[in-house]
Amino acid sequence: MSTGWSLRRRLLRRVVLGIGAGGLLGLVPSLLVLDHEMGELMDDSLRASARFSLALYQRAGAIDLPARTDAPAMRILDDGVEIIGADWPALTENGGQDVAGWRVFRVSDPASGISVEVGQSNEWRHEELLESVGWLLVMMLPVSLVMVVVVGRAVTSALRPATRFAERLQSRKPGDLSPVAAGNLPRELAPISQSMNLYLDRIRDHVEAERQFATHAAHELRTPIAAASAQAQLMAAGMAEPGSAARMVEALRRLSLLVDRLLQLSRAEAVGSGEAHCDLVRVTRMVIADTGIAAIFDDGDVETAEVPIRPEALALILGNLLRNARDHGTGDIRVRLRPGPVLTVSNRVAPDAVFHHHMFEKSARSPGTGLGLGIVQKIAGKEGIGLNFEIGEGRACVSLQF
Numbered sequence: 001m002s003t004g005w006s007l008r009r010r011l012l013r014r015v016v017l018g019i020g021a022g023g024l025l026g027l028v029p030s031l032l033v034l035d036h037e038m039g040e041l042m043d044d045s046l047r048a049s050a051r052f053s054l055a056l057y058q059r060a061g062a063i064d065l066p067a068r069t070d071a072p073a074m075r076i077l078d079d080g081v082e083i084i085g086a087d088w089p090a091l092t093e094n095g096g097q098d099v100a101g102w103r104v105f106r107v108s109d110p111a112s113g114i115s116v117e118v119g120q121s122n123e124w125r126h127e128e129l130l131e132s133v134g135w136l137l138v139m140m141l142p143v144s145l146v147m148v149v150v151v152g153r154a155v156t157s158a159l160r161p162a163t164r165f166a167e168r169l170q171s172r173k174p175g176d177l178s179p180v181a182a183g184n185l186p187r188e189l190a191p192i193s194q195s196m197n198l199y200l201d202r203i204r205d206h207v208e209a210e211r212q213f214a215t216h217a218a219h220e221l222r223t224p225i226a227a228a229s230a231q232a233q234l235m236a237a238g239m240a241e242p243g244s245a246a247r248m249v250e251a252l253r254r255l256s257l258l259v260d261r262l263l264q265l266s267r268a269e270a271v272g273s274g275e276a277h278c279d280l281v282r283v284t285r286m287v288i289a290d291t292g293i294a295a296i297f298d299d300g301d302v303e304t305a306e307v308p309i310r311p312e313a314l315a316l317i318l319g320n321l322l323r324n325a326r327d328h329g330t331g332d333i334r335v336r337l338r339p340g341p342v343l344t345v346s347n348r349v350a351p352d353a354v355f356h357h358h359m360f361e362k363s364a365r366s367p368g369t370g371l372g373l374g375i376v377q378k379i380a381g382k383e384g385i386g387l388n389f390e391i392g393e394g395r396a397c398v399s400l401q402f
Contacts, residue, residue, distance in 0.1 A: 007162075009153045014237045017150055023140075031133060040130055042120060043096050047106035049074075050118040054107050057114060073102075075117040091117055098122075161185050163194070228252050230330045278311035279304050280341055280402070285320040288335065293326050295333040295345075305341045307402040309383045317379050319348075320346040320372040321398055326352070327372075329396060346397040351397060 057076060075086035082090075088102045096105045101122050108115035161184050169180065177200050182193035231248035234241070281299050288295050307314070322345065325333045329347035335346045356373065365369050376398075386401030 008155055008159055011159075012148075012152050015151050019147065019151070020144075023144075034132065035129055037124070038132065042103070042125060042128075043105065044117050046096065046103065048106075050105045050107040050116045053118065054109060054114060054116040057116065058112060060108065063104075063390075073119050073121075075119075077115045077117075079113040086117060088117075088119055139194065158186075162189055165189070177207070200388060228255065236388060243316070265372070274311040277306050277308055278314060280307045280314070280343060281337065283307050283311050283314050284318060284337070284343065285337060287315050291319055291322050293322045293333060295322060295325075295335050298334065298336040300337045300339075302337055302341075305337065307341060309385065309402070313379050313383055315402065317376050317385075318343075320376050322387060324372040333396075340351065341402050343400045343402070344397055345400075348393050349391065349392055349393070349396045353391060355391070355396070 053074060053076070057078075073086045074084055075088075076083040077090065088099045089105055091097060091099065091104060091106045094106050094108055096103065097118075098104075102119040103122060103125060104119035105118050106115060106117045143289060165180075165185055168183075172180075179197045179200060180193055182190055185193055227250075228248050230294065231244045234244055235248070280305055281302060284297060284299075288297060304348050322333065322335075325345060325347035329349050332349045333345070336346070338344070377387060379385075380400070386399075388397075388399040388401070390397045390399075
């Protein structure tokens with residue numbers, strides 16, 4: 001069941017409102033132009049009516065013309081005598097004039113002394129304008145309805161590629177991590193498909209890494225378990241050799257170490273990055289003391305150094321680096337703090353020493369699990385800590401840049 005707002009409705013609403021607002025803004029100058037043009041048309045009508053009435057009266061002579069009560073109203077003066085009266089004061093100048101709520105046009109013949117005034121009330125003129133505007137809006141109504149239908153279908157048609165894209169996503173199987181085809185998505189929506197494919201790539205890599213990790217972990221766990229089981233069986237059958245107990249203890253120790261590293265890796269996977277700070281100097285001293293590793297710490301005469309990382313994450317990183325230096329190096333472990341802050345862990349190594357960055361990757365003579373640097377890199381990546389690995393002049397050095 002779909003929830004949330006509808007893109008189609010929002011687009012339709014905004015397009016219709018935009019067109020409507022534009023139409024209303026355009027209607028204002030249209031009404032002003034219509035008012036001006038109708039005013040000129042009515043003025044022309046008044047002018048023509050006044051001239052026609054003057055000519056008619058001159059030819060007909062002094063006839064008894066009826067008083068007019070509808071618009072336009074008229075006044076006729078013959079030598080100053082009002083033949084037909086009107087509601088506005090008598091004018092003295094020819095042409096169109098506004099007088100006391102009336103629009104009046106006056107024309108006269110000085111030779112005969114006849115003048116004619118024809119007028120329309122402003123109220124009547126406004127009513128005519130409103131009637132014209134009303135009919136204009138009535139004629140625009142069906143056009144507006146057609147526009148809404150056309151815009152609605154246009155929006156639906158424009159969103160159809162996105163709708164089909166969503167339908168393809170919904171029809172995919174849960175375990176299908178193959179790239180999503182963009183199809184005919186428009187340029188504005190194409191980044192959705194591209195971002196989703198990048199996300200699927202990361203998921204595939206993660207799934208593959210988890211599969212390989214599970215395979216390696218099972219293999220690594222099987223070896224000490226099998227060794228301990230074999231020694232236990234020999235001991236139970238009374239066939240144990242003098243060194244069976246020691247070998248069993250060593251197998252269990254290796255099993256315990258491997259389980260401990262796997263738990264650390266699980267913690268590194270589970271913890272999320274967040275806003276936290278700790279004292280780099282204090283945590284470093286605590287980790288060196290807890291591990292019991294003989295490491296020389298040069299704090300550069302710095303008493304405190306706040307870094308944006310959770311203390312437990314920093315402890316995991318330092319603990320694995322120190323144990324890695326002890327298990328794979330040849331001694332002289334040094335921890336040095338430099339401005340930045342930058343913390344380096346270095347130790348002497350054999351001439352053929354190299355860093356093994358992949359999970360369960362280690363040298364043949366290593367007593368470790370091959371997980372230490374993998375845990376360090378995973379936590380550092382989540383916490384945004386820069387890592388640098390160097391081997392030179394008989395020493396291996398790992399730098400943490402906070």
